[in-house]
Amino acid sequence: MKTIMFVLVLLLSVASFTLATPQQESTDKPIRLTFYHYASQTHLLYINPLKEGFEKAYPNVTIESVEVASGGYEALSQKILLGLAAGDPPDVGQVGYTLLRTMVESGGAVALDDYMNSDSKFKKGNLFPAMMSLGQAEGKQFLVPIGTSTPALFNNMDLFNDVGLDPENPPKSWADARAAAVKFKAKDHLGIFWGWQVTGNWIFQAMLENLGGKMANEAGTQILFNDAKGLRVLEYLADLTKNGLMPVTDQGLGTFVAGNLGMWVDSSFQRVNTPKQANFPVRMSPMPTPDGSLPRVPAGGNGAMLFAKDKAKRDVAWNFIRWITEEEASRLLAANSGYTPANQAVIEALISQHADDKNYKVTLDQAARVVPWYSWPGKNGNKISAVLKDMQEAVIVGSKTPKQAIDEAAAEVTALLK
Amino acid sequence: MRQQPKSLLCSNNCMTNLSSRPARLSRRAGLRYLSPYLLLFPAFLFLGLFVFWPVAYSIYLSTMDWKLGYASREFVLLDNFVDLLTSDDFWNAAKNTGIYTVLMSSLSIGIGLILSLAIIGARRFHSFWQALFFLPVAATMAAMAVVWRFIFDSHIGVLNAFLLRIGMNSVAWLTQNTTAMGAVIVVGIWSNAGYAMVFFIAGLSNIPKTLYEAAAIDGASSPRQFFSITWPLLSPTTLFIMIIMTVRALASFDIVKVLTDGGPVGATQVLSHLLYEEAFKFFDTGYASGIAVVFFILVLALALLQMRVEKWVHYQ
Numbered sequence: 001m002k003t004i005m006f007v008l009v010l011l012l013s014v015a016s017f018t019l020a021t022p023q024q025e026s027t028d029k030p031i032r033l034t035f036y037h038y039a040s041q042t043h044l045l046y047i048n049p050l051k052e053g054f055e056k057a058y059p060n061v062t063i064e065s066v067e068v069a070s071g072g073y074e075a076l077s078q079k080i081l082l083g084l085a086a087g088d089p090p091d092v093g094q095v096g097y098t099l100l101r102t103m104v105e106s107g108g109a110v111a112l113d114d115y116m117n118s119d120s121k122f123k124k125g126n127l128f129p130a131m132m133s134l135g136q137a138e139g140k141q142f143l144v145p146i147g148t149s150t151p152a153l154f155n156n157m158d159l160f161n162d163v164g165l166d167p168e169n170p171p172k173s174w175a176d177a178r179a180a181a182v183k184f185k186a187k188d189h190l191g192i193f194w195g196w197q198v199t200g201n202w203i204f205q206a207m208l209e210n211l212g213g214k215m216a217n218e219a220g221t222q223i224l225f226n227d228a229k230g231l232r233v234l235e236y237l238a239d240l241t242k243n244g245l246m247p248v249t250d251q252g253l254g255t256f257v258a259g260n261l262g263m264w265v266d267s268s269f270q271r272v273n274t275p276k277q278a279n280f281p282v283r284m285s286p287m288p289t290p291d292g293s294l295p296r297v298p299a300g301g302n303g304a305m306l307f308a309k310d311k312a313k314r315d316v317a318w319n320f321i322r323w324i325t326e327e328e329a330s331r332l333l334a335a336n337s338g339y340t341p342a343n344q345a346v347i348e349a350l351i352s353q354h355a356d357d358k359n360y361k362v363t364l365d366q367a368a369r370v371v372p373w374y375s376w377p378g379k380n381g382n383k384i385s386a387v388l389k390d391m392q393e394a395v396i397v398g399s400k401t402p403k404q405a406i407d408e409a410a411a412e413v414t415a416l417l418k
Numbered sequence: 419m420r421q422q423p424k425s426l427l428c429s430n431n432c433m434t435n436l437s438s439r440p441a442r443l444s445r446r447a448g449l450r451y452l453s454p455y456l457l458l459f460p461a462f463l464f465l466g467l468f469v470f471w472p473v474a475y476s477i478y479l480s481t482m483d484w485k486l487g488y489a490s491r492e493f494v495l496l497d498n499f500v501d502l503l504t505s506d507d508f509w510n511a512a513k514n515t516g517i518y519t520v521l522m523s524s525l526s527i528g529i530g531l532i533l534s535l536a537i538i539g540a541r542r543f544h545s546f547w548q549a550l551f552f553l554p555v556a557a558t559m560a561a562m563a564v565v566w567r568f569i570f571d572s573h574i575g576v577l578n579a580f581l582l583r584i585g586m587n588s589v590a591w592l593t594q595n596t597t598a599m600g601a602v603i604v605v606g607i608w609s610n611a612g613y614a615m616v617f618f619i620a621g622l623s624n625i626p627k628t629l630y631e632a633a634a635i636d637g638a639s640s641p642r643q644f645f646s647i648t649w650p651l652l653s654p655t656t657l658f659i660m661i662i663m664t665v666r667a668l669a670s671f672d673i674v675k676v677l678t679d680g681g682p683v684g685a686t687q688v689l690s691h692l693l694y695e696e697a698f699k700f701f702d703t704g705y706a707s708g709i710a711v712v713f714f715i716l717v718l719a720l721a722l723l724q725m726r727v728e729k730w731v732h733y734q
Contacts, residue, residue: 081487107489258574
């Protein structure tokens with residue numbers, strides 16, 4: 001009887017230990033993970049090595065990709081939401097930072113805190129807290145960053161030389177950038193293009209926060225972008241377009257690589273892609289700020305979220321998500337894209353390894369200065385981003401005054417937040 | 419008219435015969451009666467699954483407040499329609515859809531007619547000209563719209579480069595409220611005129627030559643021949659093309675999506691693109707289904723209206 005009791009207690013202990021520990025499932029059995037990810041040409045350059053690297057580290061796991069090749073993060077999220085609606089979500093999904101709240105509010109995303117706290121292989125201390133905060137909602141960690149990009153200034157060095165500006169000393173302040181744009185215009189070049197169209201609110205937020213403004217209060221219940229600082233951002237953009245110093249277009253990359261645009265503010269993700277497409281030397285520098293100081297940079301990019309319904313798959317999927325934060329994956333990402341990984345040690349190593357690469361240095365230096373890209377709460381988050389995009393477009397094409405545009409957008413956003 | 423099975427049509431006299439016939443025969447008669455329905459069943463099943471069910475489900479979703487992928491959904495009856503009909507965005511999109519549909523359809527039909535008359539009148543290379551003007555119809559519109567986007571681009575576009583070369587000012591075709599819709603309509607016509615042309619060529623080929631010979635003997639001029647013979651006898655073709663063009667214009671999505679994305683500031687926003695944005699950008703499935711239902715009613719009403727025009731159609 002004692003023996004039977006002993007065996008029962010032992011079995012119960014093992015069972016309770018297994019149930020209480022959400023990760024570290026045996027990985028011997030072959031298992032397939034579905035991974036929904038973005039698959040434009042530039043994104044595949046880093047996604048494929050990441051998949052292959054993980055499969056090599058975990059030979060019993062096969063990653064089945066479901067690829068979304070166009071339509072941006074919205075299209076990718078739509079695919080994941082369709083999977084959730086059909087009761088067949090991916091095990092892991094790549095999600096843009098601004099869509100984090102949409103995914104969490106859908107109810108299909110799995111919080112990662114239990115795994116992070118109980119998995120000894122997960123080294124939270126290795127990761128930039130600022131970047132990890134990009135994946136938090138409702139007080140929990142739902143997303144682990146894959147790659148982060150920040151706004152940066154891309155300068156056409158040939159045009160700088162042509163107008164007598166020093167390409168090694170690009171404009172630092174808004175006033176410097178305007179003065180440089182005047183010089184470009186005088187020689188029939190295009191001045192500066194602020195990439196206002198990137199998701200509609202990324203660059204706007206960057207400009208606003210460097211003026212000391214904010215998009216909304218912490219709870220997201222009250223908008224703040226419509227104050228004097230927000231108006232100043234719009235007035236600055238209106239002044240540039242009205243005086244022919246900024247092209248009226250939404251084709252930033254195409255206009256820049258055509259070779260007649262002096263300066264272009266866009267994502268540091270373009271660090272790898274743009275110089276390859278341009279037939280002139282490109283020098284990156286920090287985005288100009290109102291007073292010329294180093295900018296606060298809202299983080300763009302994406303991370304991995306867990307959606308698996310099955311416990312065994314969740315455990316293996318967590319291994320994949322954790323592996324993405326590790327050194328090998330971080331190096332693969334950095335080598336194959338313009339993204340910055342969240343792994344602090346890898347970034348520091350890359351800074352010393354690429355000390356001569358001035359463009360890379362800009363990207364890596366900015367990693368420590370990232371601030372969250374504002375993700376609007378509630379069901380209308382994406383609609384609010386569209387309203388803010390329209391607000392800027394109206395000012396840029398000259399169909400509304402900055403004051404009219406910001407007042408109308410404020411009323412619309414307030415209504416959408418209710 | 420289809421012949422009915424005899425056993426079901428005969429009078430009292432043969433009812434006696436019917437009851438005395440073997441059961442096998444009546445089974446065969448029953449089978450003959452059922453066979454048309456059995457043959458139609460696969461088509462009904464297909465239509466039911468892929469046409470009627472989605473329409474019915476769309477109507478059902480339009481009464482729900484539901485975000486794609488969300489676990490909960492709430493029955494709101496007509497709230498989505500109230501929101502829709504009080505939304506400036508909806509009315510702006512409806513107005514733009516009307517402008518685009520009327521201008522694109524009528525100009526495509528007009529240009530298609532002129533092209534078909536020119537090709538029929540040409541002495542040589544009929545097939546070459548037909549193929550040339552039909553090519554845009556066969557091309558993938560999304561890909562072609564990308565090409566058009568670069569033609570119209572303000573700073574790197576071919577069109578502005580040409581204008582500058584001939585001493586004119588460049589125009590921000592796609593980023594000005596005043597020109598963006600015009601640019602979208604031009605691309606719409608480019609992709610649809612060839613479609614109308616092919617049907618007009620077929621219609622023109624069916625008009626008996628003897629009518630023109632008789633008119634020529636009577637001394638009718640070319641314009642008189644066109645308005646008294648060609649145009650009336652092309653009316654069935656014109657009606658058909660009108661319906662097709664209207665539906666194509668209403669469903670135009672790819673051109674707007676790639677060329678302007680509904681901008682600048684909603685200047686080219688059309689209903690199909692608004693529906694896409696609400697459904698797949700903002701994930702507001704209930705509201706988007708409301709747009710789909712209104713859109714469906716609109717297309718149906720237009721098709722019915724056009725069918726009433728049939729009394730003016732001449733079938734020779």
